[in-house]
Amino acid sequence: xxxxxxxxxxxxxxxxxxxxxxxxxxxxxxxxxxxxxxxxxxxxxxxxxxxxxxxxxxxxxxxxxxxxxxxxxxxxxxxxxxxxxxxxxxxxxxxxxxxxxxxxxxxxxxxxxxxxxxxxxxxxxxxxxxxxxxxxxxxxxxxxxxxxxxxxxxxxxxxxxxxxxxxxxxxxxxxxxxxxxxxxxxxxxxxxxxxxxxxxxxxxxxxxxxxxxxxxxxxxxxxxxxxxxxxxxxxxxxxxxxxxxxxxxxxxxxxxxxxxxxxxxxxxxxxxxxxxxxxxxxxxxxxxxxxxxxxxxxxxxxxxxxxxxxxxxxxxxxxxxxxxxxxxxxxxxxxxxxxxxxxxxxxxxxxxxxxxxxxxxxxxxxxxxxxxxxxxxxxxxxxxxxxxxxxxxxxxxxxxxxxxxxxxxxxxxxxxxxxxxxxxxxxxxxxxxxxxxxxxxxxxxxxxxxxxxxxxxxxxxxxxxxxxxxxxxxxxxxxxxxxxxxxxxxxxxxxxxxxxxxxxxxxxxxxxxxxxxxxxxxxxxxxxxxxxxxxxxxxxxxxxxxxxxxxxxxxxxxxxxxxxxxxxxxxxxxxxxxxxxxxxxxxxxxxxxxxxxxxxxxxxxxxxxxxxxxxxxxxxxxxxxxxxxxxxxxxxxxxxxxxxxxxxxxxxxxxxxxxxxxxxxxxxxxxxxxxxxxxxxxxxxxxxxxxxxxxxx
Ligand code: ADP
Ligand code: MG
Numbered sequence: 001x002x003x004x005x006x007x008x009x010x011x012x013x014x015x016x017x018x019x020x021x022x023x024x025x026x027x028x029x030x031x032x033x034x035x036x037x038x039x040x041x042x043x044x045x046x047x048x049x050x051x052x053x054x055x056x057x058x059x060x061x062x063x064x065x066x067x068x069x070x071x072x073x074x075x076x077x078x079x080x081x082x083x084x085x086x087x088x089x090x091x092x093x094x095x096x097x098x099x100x101x102x103x104x105x106x107x108x109x110x111x112x113x114x115x116x117x118x119x120x121x122x123x124x125x126x127x128x129x130x131x132x133x134x135x136x137x138x139x140x141x142x143x144x145x146x147x148x149x150x151x152x153x154x155x156x157x158x159x160x161x162x163x164x165x166x167x168x169x170x171x172x173x174x175x176x177x178x179x180x181x182x183x184x185x186x187x188x189x190x191x192x193x194x195x196x197x198x199x200x201x202x203x204x205x206x207x208x209x210x211x212x213x214x215x216x217x218x219x220x221x222x223x224x225x226x227x228x229x230x231x232x233x234x235x236x237x238x239x240x241x242x243x244x245x246x247x248x249x250x251x252x253x254x255x256x257x258x259x260x261x262x263x264x265x266x267x268x269x270x271x272x273x274x275x276x277x278x279x280x281x282x283x284x285x286x287x288x289x290x291x292x293x294x295x296x297x298x299x300x301x302x303x304x305x306x307x308x309x310x311x312x313x314x315x316x317x318x319x320x321x322x323x324x325x326x327x328x329x330x331x332x333x334x335x336x337x338x339x340x341x342x343x344x345x346x347x348x349x350x351x352x353x354x355x356x357x358x359x360x361x362x363x364x365x366x367x368x369x370x371x372x373x374x375x376x377x378x379x380x381x382x383x384x385x386x387x388x389x390x391x392x393x394x395x396x397x398x399x400x401x402x403x404x405x406x407x408x409x410x411x412x413x414x415x416x417x418x419x420x421x422x423x424x425x426x427x428x429x430x431x432x433x434x435x436x437x438x439x440x441x442x443x444x445x446x447x448x449x450x451x452x453x454x455x456x457x458x459x460x461x462x463x464x465x466x467x468x469x470x471x472x473x474x475x476x477x478x479x480x481x482x483x484x485x486x487x488x489x490x491x492x493x494x495x496x497x498x499x500x501x502x503x504x505x506x507x508x509x510x511x512x513x514x515x516x517x518x519x520x521x522x523x524x525x526x527x528x529x530x531x532x533x534x535x536x537x538x539x540x541x542x543x544x545x546x547x548x549x550x551x552x553x554x555x556x557x558x559x560x561x562x563x564x565x566x567x568x569x570x571x572x573x574x575x576x577x578x579x580x581x582x583x584x585x586x587x588x589x590x591x592x593x594x595x596x597x598x599x600x601x602x603x604x605x606x607x608x609x610x611x612x613x614x615x616x617x618x619x620x621x622x623x624x625x626x627x628x629x630x631x632x633x634x635x636x637x638x639x640x641x642x643x644x645x646x647x648x649x650x651x652x653x654x655x656x657x658x659x660x661x662x663x664x665x666x667x668x669x670x671x672x673x674x675x676x677x678x679x680x681x682x683x684x685x686x687x688x689x690x691x692x693x694x695x696x697x
Contacts, residue, residue: 004181005033013173019162026154035174037643038167039206039222040149043215046117047146053090057122064088065137068110073101084108086116093120094128104134113137147209171207179204185682186225187675190660197221206644220653223645227657229682230435235661236683238439239669245417247288248317248391253280255310255343263342271447272300278443279308279421289419294427295445296615297579298452301423302332304445305394306339308421313345313372317391317418320409321375324397326351326525327532331554332396333375340373350376350385353525381408390418398422425579426572427615429623431647431654446616455582457590457610459566468591469510472560476514476541480586481558485577487568488521488546496546497522503564504544514541521546547573556584566592566609567602571622574609601625623648 009029010020023029029038050062066088074081082097082104095116097104108114118132135141151167182200184191191198197205202218209215268276275293282289295301309319321336323329333349340347348362348371365371369388374380393409409418422440433442460468472482484507486500497520504518517531517540535543536555543558561581566574574592582588592606608621647654664676671680 004178005031005036007032009035012170015170019160022157022160022162026157027152032174032178035170036178036203038151038171039644040151042150043147043209044117044150046141046148047211049115051090052086052088052093052127055093055120055127057120057127059120061117061119063115063117064093065113065115065142066093067113068095068108070110071105071108086114094126095132095134096128096130098130108134115141147212147215149207149209168207175204175207183678185678186228187664187678189675194224196224199225219644222643223650223653224657226643226645227650227654228661229686231654231658231661232665232679232683233686234435234439235665239665241290241439242287245288247283247286247417247419248315249286250280250283250311250315250317250391250419252314253311255314255345256307259307259310259339259343263339265339266449268303269300269445269447269449271295271445272304275304275443275445276307278441279304280311282441283308283311283419288417289421289441290439291419291421291441291443292433293421293423293443293445294433295423295425296427296448297425297576298583299425299445299448301396301425301445302335305396305421305423306336309373309392309394310343312392312419315391317389318366318369318371318387319373319392319394320380320387320390320418321373321394322378322380322396323375324377326353326377327529328397329375329377336373336375345373346371347373347375350374350379352377352379354379383408392419392421395420395422398424425576425615427575427619429616429620429647431651432623434654434658435647452582453585453587454613455578455588455590457578457592457613459592459594459606459610461594461596463596465593468562468593471589471591472542472562473511475560475589476511479557480560481535481538481540481555482542482560482562483558483577483580484542484544484562484564486544486546486564499565500544500546507542507544511542516540517543517545519543519545547577554583555580557586559584559586559588561588561590562593563590564593565595566606567594567598569605571605571608571618571625574605575615575618578609578613 008020009015009023009031010017012032012035015023023035027038029035044061046063048063050059050064052064052066055062055064064086066086069085069087069092072083072085074083080098080101082101084095084097086093086095095118113136115135115137116129116132117135118129120127120129122128149164149168149171151164153163153167157163179200182203184199186196186199190196197214197217197220199221201214202221205214205218206222209218275295279289279291282291293301293304295304305321309321312319321332323332329349329351333347337347346365348365350359350362354362362371362374363384363386366374366385366387374385374387379385390409409420476482484503486496486503488496488500500518500520504516508516515534517535519528519531523531531540531543534540535558538557559581561578563569563574563577569577578590581590590609592609594602594606598606604621604625608618612618612621645653664679667673668676671677671683
């Protein structure tokens with residue numbers, strides 16, 4: 001039998017099958033529980049009444065008490081509007097309706113006291129409010145002093161009169177019964193320690209707040225609860241992964257020590273040292289490592305990976321190093337080979353275009369164990385690639401390495417589970433990482449090698465294009481190379497290609513003495529590769545490209561990055577692109593070209609780039625501007641389930657939730673203690689409701 005909260009929404013008084021269907025379609029409200037968790041997204045302050053003489057145009061929503069003096073129909077046809085002159089003892093204001101005129105006329109009268117609520121605007125010397133809410137004045141609402149909840153709804157729902165007010169009415173209807181069923185969902189000691197509002201009060205106060213303070217407490221409690229259970233679930237996942245996947249224990253670090261003493265080409269940064277230590281600790285633990293290393297472009301992730309591989313090899317296992325593209329795999333192969341040769345360690349590469357004969361040799365050596373390092377694209381994951389004993393898989397420049405891919409790796413381990421090291425240059429704010437990768441361990445390389453010259457970033461409008469040309473000409477004369485990047489966005493691809501081609505043409509005309517490369521997604525792989533290589537060798541001075549050059553490419557002599565239509569890129573993408581320069585000894589520059597007119601958000605993005613080179617700071621701004629939903633594929637992450645928390649703002653609550661969840665699991669991993677009974681019930685209920693969800697969608 002369905003519990004109270006599982007009851008279908010159509011059974012709520014005043015809803016019925018038709019409205020229920022709409023609520024399901026438009027707001028995914030299926031059950032009583034869903035409606036209760038449809039929290040208001042803001043509250044209108046009805047605590048204060050204004051006098052009409054106090055009305056100003058920059059005020060937010062306000063309410064005034066008064067009477068209509070007269071009504072007037074102005075304009076004709078579709079421009080017709082109803083103007084009501086509304087007065088109190090201090091003055092008059094115009095209340096205006098463009099739609100639903102008949103409906104308004106049937107409901108309001110001259111000479112009767114009303115409360116009018118809305119956002120004032122000014123026309124000449126007069127103030128007016130368009131589409132105000134009008135309520136007859138009563139003994140009760142005269143008091144003011146309440147916060148009115150505002151609920152998300154949709155145009156479709158509004159057309160069927162399910163607006164925010166109607167939802168609030170349903171909520172009232174539901175809560176009257178629900179209060180008898182709502183039970184506490186957090187352990188009592190936790191409630192006591194943090195003086196949290198109890199669940200029942202929180203549910204009432206969130207929908208019908210008595211005052212701002214109570215509302216604040218209700219929101220805090222519900223957010224903490226929500227984040228606590230998400231963290232608990234992620235931590236439980238992690239624990240069960242660690243328990244069910246024993247890893248190969250590596251406690252020999254011979255090769256690492258030899259290399260460190262005799263061949264290390266530079267002093268490691270403090271952050272690199274720390275991360276290598278964290279990895280070594282995982283290796284020695286006997287548990288399978290699943291670690292994400294985040295480090296800004298140029299922070300030296302490759303060396304960290306190489307040192308980790310040396311440990312794996314010292315312990316008689318093999319390593320796979322995977323890059324997202326062939327070009328990158330090739331670059332990594334060359335770079336790693338230089339390091340490995342010094343120790344006489346054999347290394348090979350395998351990509352989609354490897355010849356059959358090469359493959360054969362590689363296969364043999366892999367299976368005999370004579371090949372300790374294999375570098376490649378994801379071709380390395382194919383089933384036919386067999387290792388004698390794979391101990392460590394490094395995945396470069398990827399922040400999402402799915403469970404399915406991990407599973408394929410595990411198959412390669414011959415019953416022992418290879419350790420996994422995922423590296424990404426996409427900095428992710430800690431709060432988001434905690435939720436997205438809550439079941440992984442995260443290391444951060446938050447320090448760049450010493451002596452790097454910070455990239456200088458400038459913003460130029462299209463009208464200053466000639467100046468930009470002059471600047472890059474000077475730099476090319478000094479021997480540098482330049483990237484010019486164009487956005488390419490799926491829907492308008494044809495237009496974007498035209499932009500790119502036009503840009504290429506005008507550059508060719510402007511720089512007749514230099515060779516140019518062009519690379520874009522519509523080219524054949526080998527043509528791209530050929531153009532890329534010409535640029536890498538320095539034969540071409542300017543590389544005009546779409547974002548295909550975004551990841552990992554390393555041309556130290558390229559010191560200028562021009563980004564065209566920069567306002568069309570997201571912040572993290574801009575940051576990634578900028579990271580392509582600043583890899584050599586020379587001063588590097590990033591020039592953001594934009595149109596003359598920018599949206600507020602576009603301006604904020606460009607400004608952030610000009611002011612900061614810190615990837616984490618940029619990611620934080622990105623999170624604030626776009627909200628977590630847009631930031632990356634959130635589908636599998638559980639982020640879409642957030643009902644009340646906002647990861648861009650609730651950082652502190654999230655941290656608390658995380659530490660509470662981890663403390664609780666440390667003390668009572670099986671959730672057996674009597675005071676944790678509620679937690680256990682809640683976790684089981686969550687599991688059940690997940691099943692239900694997958695059946696519905
Ligand atoms: P990313 O983290 O972007 O993958 P890389 O590993 O490609 O960075 O390193 C960028 C460059 O910095 C390389 O040329 C590398 O040799 C160099 N590098 C890495 N670590 C250090 C260090 N500690 N000191 C000086 N140079 C370093
Ligand atoms: Mg790299």
